[in-house]
Amino acid sequence: MxxxxxxxxxxxxVRIAFVVARSENGVIGRDGKLPWHISADLQHFKxxxxxxxxxxxxxxxxxxxxxxxxxxxxxxxxxxxxQQPGVQVVHDIPTALALAYEDAHRTGxxxxxxxxxxxxxxxxxxxxxxxxxxxVHGSFQGDAVFDLDLALGWREASRERHAAESPGGPDYSFxxxxxxx
Ligand SMILES: NC(=O)c1ccc[n+]([C@@H]2O[C@H](COP(=O)([O-])OP(=O)(O)OC[C@H]3O[C@@H](n4cnc5c(N)ncnc54)[C@H](OP(=O)(O)O)[C@@H]3O)[C@@H](O)[C@H]2O)c1
Numbered sequence: 799m800x801x802x803x804x805x806x807x808x809x810x811x812v813r814i815a816f817v818v819a820r821s822e823n824g825v826i827g828r829d830g831k832l833p834w835h836i837s838a839d840l841q842h843f844k845x846x847x848x849x850x851x852x853x854x855x856x857x858x859x860x861x862x863x864x865x866x867x868x869x870x871x872x873x874x875x876x877x878x879x880x881q882q883p884g885v886q887v888v889h890d891i892p893t894a895l896a897l898a899y900e901d902a903h904r905t906g907x908x909x910x911x912x913x914x915x916x917x918x919x920x921x922x923x924x925x926x927x928x929x930x931x932x933x934v935h936g937s938f939q940g941d942a943v944f945d946l947d948l949a950l951g952w953r954e955a956s957r958e959r960h961a962a963e964s965p966g967g968p969d970y971s972f973x974x975x976x977x978x979x
Contacts, residue, residue, distance in 0.1 A: 812902045814895075814925050815909045817846050819932035819970075820944050827915055827942030830861045836963060836970055839932050846930050847911045851898040855918040856880065869911075870901045874918065891921055916942035929975040936968040951979040 819839055820826050827833065848868055856875035865871040865884035872886045874894050881887055888894045898910040912922050929952070948954075956974040 811908065812899055813909050813927040814912060814922070815846070816912045816919060816922075816926050816929040816931075817843055818914060818919060818929065818944055819843075819934055820946065821934045821936055821938040821940075821968075823937045824943045824945060825938045825940035826919075826944045827861070828938070828940035830857065832861075833938040833940050834934055834968055836932070836934070836967070838960065838963060839970060842930075842932065842972060843913075847913065849905065850907050850909050850911045851901040852911045852913050853894050853898050853918070853922075854913045855915050858913065858915040858918070859885065861915075870898075870905075872897055872901075895925070914942075914944075916944055919944045927977050929973075931973045931975055933971040933973055934968050935970060948975070951977055953978045 818826060819832065819834075819836070821833070825833060847866070851870040851872060852866055853872045853874065854862075856873055856877070859871070859873045859882070865882070870886065871884060872888060872894050873880075873882070874888055874891065876889060878889060886897055888897060895910070902908070902910055909928075912918060912926065929946070931946070952975045954973060955976045957971055958973075959971045960969065962969050
């Protein structure tokens with residue numbers, strides 16, 4: 799993907815932003831759900847994505863169970879029969895990005911939010927400009943992962959650590975990573 803695939807690029811940059819919560823051992827999901835419950839992170843996710851086009855894999859859509867309100871929901875699936883009210887369904891990644899860029903341009907927002915899951919993050923990693931990462935401090939078991947090698951052209955622009963919300967829960971940090979190369 800390059801600037802020619804970005805219909806908004808002539809009118810102003812639109813960044814591709816990952817929004818992801820990840821444990822220290824790389825886990826993001828287990829049995830179709832998040833392995834933790836952190837209310838503050840759900841609020842953080844909402845703040846980061848409201849008003850923006852959100853692109854997700856079909857399994858992530860299933861785990862949410864409904865379209866996210868006040869956001870254009872774009873779901874990627876290979877199943878040509880799959881549809882849901884309030885969802886724009888696409889069958890490949892370039893179409894997902896083209897739709898998302900169109901939407902961002904039409905509504906005047908400066909970011910497209912890629913919200914998972916593991917498969918989508920993996921395939922879209924080369925396109926990401928910024929990662930809003932919630933580091934969940936601890937090791938979790940799971941079946942969905944996000945591989946992130948910070949040595950490879952990323953800089954940490956901000957970091958904010960928070961204590962666990964409830965006894966026994968994990969501490970977490972809101973981290974912003976920007977691509978340097
Ligand atoms: N912690 C976090 O930040 C976070 C965020 C999101 C999700 N999650 C968790 O992650 C898990 C889900 O992630 P996942 O990796 O299993 O699945 P996913 O990435 O959400 O969805 C995978 C599905 O997307 C479709 N897809 C993927 N690549 C495609 C392509 N190139 N072209 C067309 N369709 C494509 C396929 O749908 P079809 O099978 O329909 O063809 C595929 O099965 C859940 O546990 C969820 O709770 C965590």
